[in-house]
Amino acid sequence: MKIKIELYGASRDFSSQNSLDLNLDNNSTIKDIRNELINYLDKKFSGNESYKKIVNSSAFCSENNNIVSDNYKIKNNEKIAIIPPIGGG
């Protein structure tokens, strides 16, 4: 299935676009997104460790604006936002 990862904060450096399109197996979870993003960073940025650290320390937000846990099951065509460590104000 196809999903869109909306990029925020430091994760915007992962792409020149505002989002990344991923192809995942049906019934995939947030944990699978983390793994797929790590694979993407390995290929695209030769495993840039600081980028991978961002993925591992990020939360994820569902299309209905809830922070979801690693076992959250993603729907087909769902937009998921990556929420790197925050610091506004």
Place this chain on the structure above:
Amino acid sequence: MFHTKIVNSKDSKLLITEAENFISSSDFGASIIFTGTVRNQNNNQTVIGITYDSHDELVIKSFEEIYNDADHKLNIKDKSVFIEHAKGYLELGEISIIIAVACKHRDEAYVLSRYIIEEIKKRSPIWKKEHYANNESAWLKGNPIVHEKN
């Protein structure tokens, strides 16, 4: 009374007068206006500006949750609160956040103002990219988001 907004710097600036007007009421005897502004130094680097990024919907939701939590956790029910945060590029000295609160008494106003900014730091998905005098820029590290509901 409650107002929240994310203000894109391309469209407009955060204005203290709007916050003052919003919280002004003879129901309240104490008001505090807190502003955060862009500072010229951080981590021994000369900062020339900051780009703010925001997940707008989740930020507004977090502001609403923080406002409602003030009812339960602080037991401050009579209040007026105005929160605006900037997104986009800000120059030195420009306002990135306004938190204006009005309460019946000063103790409540001080507690509420401090509570809101500290919770925003922990719970609102906003990011800063600092721009330096040497033409480099960097996203600040930040802390993992704290969320109370799954």
